Structures are given as structure tokens and as C-alpha cells.
Amino acid sequence: MHTLRSLTVAKLAKVSSRLFSRQKSSGGRPSAPLGSRILTSPDDIFKHNMWDHVQWTEEDKENARQKAKENSCTQIPLEEQGTFDTEACQYWDKFYTMHQDKFFKDRKWLFSEFPELLPSGDHPELYPQPAGASTDTETRHRQHNGPKNHDRNTDVPNHQTDSCQEAALEKKTAAIQSNTFPGQHASHRILEVGCGVGNSVFPIINSIKGKDIFVYCCDFSKSAIQLVKDHPDYDDSVCHAFVHDICEETASSPFPPQSLDIILAVFVFSSIHPERLHGIVNHLSTYLKHGGIFLFRDYGRYDFSQLRFKKGRCLSENFYTRGDGTCVYFFTKEEVHELFSNAGLEEIQNLEDRRLQVNRGKKVAMHRVWMQSKYRKLYPPPPS
Numbered sequence: 001m002h003t004l005r006s007l008t009v010a011k012l013a014k015v016s017s018r019l020f021s022r023q024k025s026s027g028g029r030p031s032a033p034l035g036s037r038i039l040t041s042p043d044d045i046f047k048h049n050m051w052d053h054v055q056w057t058e059e060d061k062e063n064a065r066q067k068a069k070e071n072s073c074t075q076i077p078l079e080e081q082g083t084f085d086t087e088a089c090q091y092w093d094k095f096y097t098m099h100q101d102k103f104f105k106d107r108k109w110l111f112s113e114f115p116e117l118l119p120s121g122d123h124p125e126l127y128p129q130p131a132g133a134s135t136d137t138e139t140r141h142r143q144h145n146g147p148k149n150h151d152r153n154t155d156v157p158n159h160q161t162d163s164c165q166e167a168a169l170e171k172k173t174a175a176i177q178s179n180t181f182p183g184q185h186a187s188h189r190i191l192e193v194g195c196g197v198g199n200s201v202f203p204i205i206n207s208i209k210g211k212d213i214f215v216y217c218c219d220f221s222k223s224a225i226q227l228v229k230d231h232p233d234y235d236d237s238v239c240h241a242f243v244h245d246i247c248e249e250t251a252s253s254p255f256p257p258q259s260l261d262i263i264l265a266v267f268v269f270s271s272i273h274p275e276r277l278h279g280i281v282n283h284l285s286t287y288l289k290h291g292g293i294f295l296f297r298d299y300g301r302y303d304f305s306q307l308r309f310k311k312g313r314c315l316s317e318n319f320y321t322r323g324d325g326t327c328v329y330f331f332t333k334e335e336v337h338e339l340f341s342n343a344g345l346e347e348i349q350n351l352e353d354r355r356l357q358v359n360r361g362k363k364v365a366m367h368r369v370w371m372q373s374k375y376r377k378l379y380p381p382p383p384s
Contacts, residue, residue: 034052034053035050038051039054039356045358045365046360048358050357050358051356052355056367060367061302064302068306068307071311073311074312081316083325084327089221089245094324094325096221107200114374117264119188119213182214182236183240183255188261189213189214190260191264191287192215192216193219193244193268194218194219194269195217195224195241196224198231201217201228215239216240216254217242218243218246220247225241247276249279253287256287260292261288261289262293262294262295263284264295265295266295268298269298269331270298270328272327273329278339281294281342281343282342290380293348293376294374296371296372296375298371299328299330300352300353301369303369304366306318306328336371337373345378346377347375352369352370352371354367
């Protein structure tokens, strides 16, 4: 934790001066993504609870590295680590049974940072169309996936080129779609994984009323899903909540492959052992339509919550367990890009969100770091 004493006036002035210079050169305060409240004077630090786009000094970076090194030098013995993975469901079930829906706040910022949650027709600025452009959904996404975007990510493997695999998946999809499934008639489908008690789901539900949109949400905690279903805003005509462990690749889903427009993962992948994540993203991506988007937000490396861990809570590098048995990993941009690009997805956005969170009552300031990313499932190449 950084007290006002550690965030000296001289240091704040230096940071503020750099931010102010960047602001002037860009012609004004930056807009979303990631907010637009810029600290331009150290005297203003306690005027707001949060400041956006905070730049770290080299001293800040080195202090963070040292704190992470110190709190990870003693790791939990390997023979004791397995329980945090095999019993993760029980730990989270106890968490939600104890806290109910009182621990996390609803994420009202979702549509500011992730406007893709709604179809492009509701956000025309997302996919600007030239005059006379086709309104066909596939054509529209092909235009947005033009050569310029592909050139930017030449390192992304195109897993859709295997025609045999593609044909087999489409055959499986057709077979499943011959049966009914929740939300099958909706033109736009959203899945949130690790939905908890619905802090993302209900802001979405309350924004899609009257629209041809259906929401799926899952969590491996039965207590969490029951709390979602008991919520007064839960409506099974627009939402289907179900118990599901995304670590179990053989577990069935209530929708077929290639049926989802959006997959949302907000502060969920960090709770899973990092060695499992590639398989999870690869599997989840099979449910995205071509042109569908994976939206991700989670903890970033050297966030305040990582640096405050005490010795003896580290499982492996940058992976810790809390006192209640739940776990948390802290990502870098490079790790996030590798995670999604290896699943054959194309980068739209991959940002490091650095902010200064302020407790005005205690006169304390904390460096927060979050990752925010968007990756799209590529269309297969046209037949030659």
C-alpha cells in the first residue's frame, strides 16, 4: 500500500507533469476505453476515488518487482497445492454461501468498455459501413476483418484452415441444432463464464429488454447460480443460468458450437491455475461464431492486490491463494495475447489499465493494474 508519504509531492508532480504533457499533445483528455479522469496536479489527488491512465516511474516498477519477489520467495509445498485446484468449487461455494450477493458491486461500466456486448446495429460506431455496404452480418464482419487487420497480426495461427476439422465441427453443429436449445431463436447470443451472482449478467439483462438477444451465464458454484435464479431481475425468457465447470472440457453446454456472438470472462481466469487456461480458451472458442468476440478483463501484474500478499501464500510464480482458499493469478499483456492468439483468435484490443485508487478517508493511494482485451474469431478463407 502506498501512503501519502510514499507518494511524495515531488513524485506526484513529476508524474502529473508527464500526464499533462501527453494530454496537451493529444489535444484533450482521452476518452474510453479505460476512463478519462487524469491527475494533472498532485494537489488534486484526494478529490476523486480513482485516477485513470497513471504512468509508473522506474522507481514504482522496481518497488513492485521487489515486493512480488519477497512475497513469493516462500511457496506452499507442492504436496499441499493440489487441494486448491481440486477443491476450488467448494471454496467458492463457501464464499457465495457466506457473502451471498453483497460482496461485489454490479459492473455498470460494462457497456462503456465492452460496447460489443450489444449488436453492431445498436453501436454503429463499432463497425462503420461505407455507402452501399451490405447489411448481411457475415459480410459486415468480413469487411471489419479486412486485410489491414490481418496484416497487423501475422503471428496468429489460422486454425480454421483445416477443412476436415471444420467440416466435422459444422456437421456436429447441424446435428445439435436439429434439437431445441434455450435462446435458439435469438439473433445475438452472449455467454458469461464464471458469472458469480450476476454482477455482469443483470446489467446486461436490464439493457437488452425488447432486443433480440439471449444471455447464458454459468458458474461452477451451485450457490452462485441459485442466487442468480432467485434475483428479482432474472428472466428465463432472455437468460439461462446453469452450473458448469469450464475446466471440464467434456462437460456439456446448453448451446451448440459456433452459436455465440460474445463470450465474456471478467475476473474469472485469474482464479484458475494458469496451466489450465490454454485448454479452456481453446475449448470455449469453438462455441464462438466466425466473427464472434471474446471479451476479457482481469488482474494485471503487480496490481496492489498482488503486492499486499504476505509470505507463504504463493503457489507458483504470480499465482497466490487467499485466506479463504480461492486463488488469483496476475497477467501480463504478452501472456494474454499468447492465450488468445494460440486459440486462433485475432487481437482487437489488448490493454494494460493502470489506475490510482484513492481512499480519501484514510489518505491512502494504491496502484491498480488490470488487463482488458478483445479477441475475434477469424473467418475461414474462401474456398480456392
